[in-house]
Amino acid sequence: MSATTQTGAAVDISRLSKIYKTREDDDVLALDKIDLKIEPGSFVAVVGPSGCGKSTLLSLLAGLTPASTGSIAIDGDGVSRPHPKTGVVFQSDLLLYWRTVLDNILLPIEIKKLDVAKYKTRAEELLAQVGLEGFGNKYPSELSGGMRQRVAICRALIQEPGLLLMDEPFGALDALTREQMIMDLQSMWLRLGNTVLFITHGIDEAVFLADRVLVMSPRPGRVDLDLKIDLPRPRQWSKTHEDKDYHGYVRQIRAIFEAKGILVAH
Amino acid sequence: MASTDVIGAGQAQKKQGNNMSSKKKSRGPWLERYSALILAIVLLGAWQILVPLSGLSEFVLPTPLAIASRIVNELPLLATHGYVTLFEVVVGFAMGVLVGIPLALSIFYSRAFERAIYPILVALQTVPKVALAPLLVLYLGYGWAPKITLAFLISFFPIVISTVVGLQSLDKNLVNLVRSMGAGEWQTFFKVRLPAALPNIFGGFKVAVSLAVIGAVIGEYVAAERGLGYLQLQANSQFDTTLNFATVVAISGLGVMLYFIIDTIEARVTYKRDSAK
Numbered sequence: 001m002s003a004t005t006q007t008g009a010a011v012d013i014s015r016l017s018k019i020y021k022t023r024e025d026d027d028v029l030a031l032d033k034i035d036l037k038i039e040p041g042s043f044v045a046v047v048g049p050s051g052c053g054k055s056t057l058l059s060l061l062a063g064l065t066p067a068s069t070g071s072i073a074i075d076g077d078g079v080s081r082p083h084p085k086t087g088v089v090f091q092s093d094l095l096l097y098w099r100t101v102l103d104n105i106l107l108p109i110e111i112k113k114l115d116v117a118k119y120k121t122r123a124e125e126l127l128a129q130v131g132l133e134g135f136g137n138k139y140p141s142e143l144s145g146g147m148r149q150r151v152a153i154c155r156a157l158i159q160e161p162g163l164l165l166m167d168e169p170f171g172a173l174d175a176l177t178r179e180q181m182i183m184d185l186q187s188m189w190l191r192l193g194n195t196v197l198f199i200t201h202g203i204d205e206a207v208f209l210a211d212r213v214l215v216m217s218p219r220p221g222r223v224d225l226d227l228k229i230d231l232p233r234p235r236q237w238s239k240t241h242e243d244k245d246y247h248g249y250v251r252q253i254r255a256i257f258e259a260k261g262i263l264v265a266h
Numbered sequence: 267m268a269s270t271d272v273i274g275a276g277q278a279q280k281k282q283g284n285n286m287s288s289k290k291k292s293r294g295p296w297l298e299r300y301s302a303l304i305l306a307i308v309l310l311g312a313w314q315i316l317v318p319l320s321g322l323s324e325f326v327l328p329t330p331l332a333i334a335s336r337i338v339n340e341l342p343l344l345a346t347h348g349y350v351t352l353f354e355v356v357v358g359f360a361m362g363v364l365v366g367i368p369l370a371l372s373i374f375y376s377r378a379f380e381r382a383i384y385p386i387l388v389a390l391q392t393v394p395k396v397a398l399a400p401l402l403v404l405y406l407g408y409g410w411a412p413k414i415t416l417a418f419l420i421s422f423f424p425i426v427i428s429t430v431v432g433l434q435s436l437d438k439n440l441v442n443l444v445r446s447m448g449a450g451e452w453q454t455f456f457k458v459r460l461p462a463a464l465p466n467i468f469g470g471f472k473v474a475v476s477l478a479v480i481g482a483v484i485g486e487y488v489a490a491e492r493g494l495g496y497l498q499l500q501a502n503s504q505f506d507t508t509l510n511f512a513t514v515v516a517i518s519g520l521g522v523m524l525y526f527i528i529d530t531i532e533a534r535v536t537y538k539r540d541s542a543k
Contacts (some may be wrong), residue, residue, distance in 0.1 A: 062446045081448075088446040094439055098461050098537040108447040111457065139537065 008041030008195035009075045009085050009162030011061070016070035018056050032054040032220035033070065038197070040162075045198045045210035047253065049262045053221020054199045058167050062088050062153035063195065072112055074163055084112070087161030091168040093148040095140040095155075101127070102136035102265075105155045112159075119158060126154040129191075130184060153185075158194070164189075165188045170205070182209060183237060190234060207231075207249045208240060215253050217260050224256050325432040328508040333452040337512045343497070344516045352520060354410060354482040358417020359475050359524075365418070366425030366474075367467075373426070374433045387412055387426065395420045395481060399488040413485030413493070420481035421474035428470025432463030461536075468532040494520070 002159040003032060013036040020028040030053045038044050046054045063082035072079040087108075096105050107122040109116050122179065127135060130150040140148055149169060156164060170178045182205055189196055200206050206213045207229055215225035229249055231240055240246055257263040297304075310330045317329045324332065337344065373380045395416060402412035440458050449457065486495025494517050501509035 059442075062442075064442050064445055082446050084448065086446070088443070090439055090443060092438070092439065094443045096440075096458065096461070098464075106459070107444070110452055111444060111447045113447045 007160065007162060007193050008039075010040045011035070011038035011163060011195065011197070012073040012076075013038070013061075014071055016057075016060065016067045016072060018053070018060060018065070019068045030180060032059070034221075034223060036214070036223070038195060040195055041193050042211045043196045043198065044212045044214065045200060046214045046216060047200055047203055047206040048216035049201060049218065049257070050218040052218040055167055056221065057216075058165050058197065058199050060164075062086060062165055078149075083161040083163075084159075087152055087156035087159065087164050089149075089156045089164070089166045089169045091171050093140070093145075093152040095148055095151060097140050099139075100136065101132070101138050101140065101143070101151050104140065104151060105112050105158055107155060108158055122127050123154065123158055125159055127151075129188065130154060131191040132233050134187035135259075139240075144177075146173055148183060149173060149181065150184075153188075157188075160192070160194070162194055164196045166196065168200055169198075171200070179237065185209065186234060203250055203253050204241075207246060207253070208235060213249070213253065215256050217256070217262065224260070225253065227252060301355060314543075325507050328511055329491055332508055333511045333515065336508045337515060338399065340509065340512060344512065347492060347494045347497040347513075348516055348520060351479075351482050351495065351517070352484065353523065354413040354485070355475070355478045355520070356418050357410075358414045358481060359421050359478040361414070361418040362422035362425050362478065363471070364476055366422040369422075369428045370429035370433070373430050387423065391423050396484050398483050402485070403489045408489050408491065412488070413482045413490070416485040417478040417481035421478040424473040424477065425467075425470045428466045428473070429463065432466025432470075433459055435466070436462050445524075464532075464536045468528065468536065471528050471532075475524045475528055476521050479517065479524070483517055 013034055016031055016034040016036075017029070018031040020030055022028060028176075034057065046057065048054050056065065060067050061074075061079065063079050063086070074083045082255065086116065095101075095262050096107070099107070102120070102123055105126065106116050106119060109119045124133075124136060127133060130153065132147060132150055132154075135143070135147070135151075140151070143151065149172075153169070170181050173181060188207060198206070198209060210229050213225075213227045213229060215227065216222065217224050227249060231243060231245060254263060314329050314331060317327055328336075369383070373383060385423065399412070399416055402415050406412040406415060436459055440462070441454055444454050444458050482493070483495040483498075486493040487499060490496040495514050498510055498513040498517075501507070501513060
C-alpha cells in the first residue's frame with residue numbers, strides 16, 4: 001500500500017444479506033451472505049453487471065439501507081445508520097443548484113453543525129487540488145459535468161472520511177473527462193491514504209485503480225472472485241494499459257462474466 | 267486541467283458567436299427587447315384613432331387617452347376603493363398561504379391524509395367559486411368577510427397543488443445524499459426539500475394572487491359598499507363607461523403589482539437553475 005498516513009478506516013463485513021420484499025411474495029435476494037474484510041487505506045473496486053447487488057452493498061455500507069442479516073463494522077463500530085467516518089460520491093454529482101460550489105462542499109459540515117468558517121480554508125484547498133481553484137463562488141450550472149463531479153468528490157472529502165464510498169462516480173462522464181478523473185482520483189487517494197470502495201461496471205477502470213477487485217454476479221448477489229491487483233504505483237495511463245499483467249487481470253474478470261453468460265464470448 | 271480548458275474554449279466560442287450575430291443584424295435584439303411595448307403602443311394608438319372615426323359615442327367606447335386622463339383625475343377615488351380591494355386580496359391570499367402550505371405538508375408526509383383529502387380538494391375545486399359568492403354573502407354579511415373568504419377559497423388550491431408537486435418531484439438521491447451526511451428529516455426538509463420546492467411554490471403563489479384579485483372583486487360585485495368591484499358597478503349604473511374602464515385598469519394594475527411583488531421576493535430567495543449569474 002502506498003498510503004503514507006494511517007487515515008484509512010477498516011471495514012469488516014460478515015454474513016451480510018439483503019432481501020428486498022416485493023408485493024408478490026417472491027422476495028429478491030440482493031446480497032447473499034457476503035463476508036469481506038477491507039484493509040485500512042486500500043482501494044477496493046467492486047465490478048459487476050446491473051442488479052448484481054453492488055449498489056446495495058454501497059447503500060448498506062453508507063448506512064442508508066438496513067441489512068436483513070449479518071453485520072458491518074467500520075473501525076469496529078457497527079453500522080446501522082450513516083457513519084461519521086464515511087463520505088459518499090454518487091453516480092450523479094447531486095450538487096444543490098441553489099448553492100455555490102463552496103457552500104455545496106460545506107454542506108456536510110453544516111449538517112453536522114460544525115464550525116463552517118473553520119472548514120472554509122480546507123474546502124478551498126480541496127478545490128485547488130482538483131484544479132478548480134477560484135471556482136468557489138460559482139454555481140453548479142456554470143460548471144461542466146466533470147467539474148461538477150470533482151466538486152462532489154471535494155464535498156465527500158471535506159471531513160477527511162476514513163472510508164470513501166463511490167457509486168459509479170464516472171459513469172455519466174465522457175471518455176476524456178473520465179480518463180482525467182481516474183488519474184486525479186488515483187493521485188488524490190495516494191495523497192490522502194483513505195480506504196476507498198469504488199463501485200463500477202467498468203472492468204478496465206476497476207483494474208486500473210484498485211488494489212483489489214471484487215467481481216460480483218446477480219441473483220443472488222455474491223462475490224465470485226476476489227482478485228488482488230499487483231501493479232506498480234503510481235499507475236500511468238499508457239504504461240499500465242500496455243502492461244501484460246493488467247491485461248491478464250482484465251481477462252480473468254471477463255472470463256467470469258463469460259462463464260456466467262453476462263458477457264457472450266466474442 | 268484538461269476539462270477546464272475545454273469548457274473555457276466553449277464559452278469563448280459562444281461569446282464570439284453572440285457578438286457576431288449582434289453585429290450582423292443590430293436591430294434584432296433592440297426590436298426583441300421592446301417588442302411588447304411597441305405592440306401595446308400600436309394597439310392603443312389604433313384604438314385611439316379608430317374610435318372617433320367609427321362614430322361610437324364615449325358612452326359606448328371611450329378612447330385610451332380619455333381613460334388615462336380619467337384615471338389621473340379620479341386617482342383619490344380609485345385609491346380609496348383600491349385599498350379596500352387590496353386589503354381583501356392580501357388577507358385572502360395570506361390565509362391561502364397559511365392554510366395551503368401546512369395542508370400541502372400534511373399531504374406530502376402522510377399517505378393516509380393524502381388519500382383522504384385529495385378527493386375532497388378536487389371536488390371543492392370543481393365548484394365554481396363564483397357560484398359561492400351569494401351564499402357567502404348570506405352567511406357572512408356585507409363586510410370584509412365574504413370577499414376575503416372568496417379570495418382565500420380561490421387562491422389556496424393552486425398553492426396546495428404546486429407545493430405538493432414541488433415536494434414530490436425531488437430527486438430521491440438528494441435525500442440519500444444528505445442522509446449519508448447524517449441529516450435527519452428536519453434538516454433534510456430545510457436543506458433540500460424546501461429549497462428545491464421553492465420555484466414550484468412561488469409559481470403557485472403567482473397563480474394564486476392573480477386569482478385572489480378575481481375572488482375579491484367578484485365578492486364586491488355581489489354585495490359591497492366599497493372596493494373597486496363596487497366602484498365599477500356604480501360607474502356601470504350611471505353609464506359612466508370611462509370610469510368603468512378606469513376601474514378595470516385599476517383592478518388589473520392591482521393584480522400585476524402583486525404578481526411582481528411575489529416575483530421580486532422569489533428572485534431574492536431562490537436561485538434559478540438555468541440563469542447563470
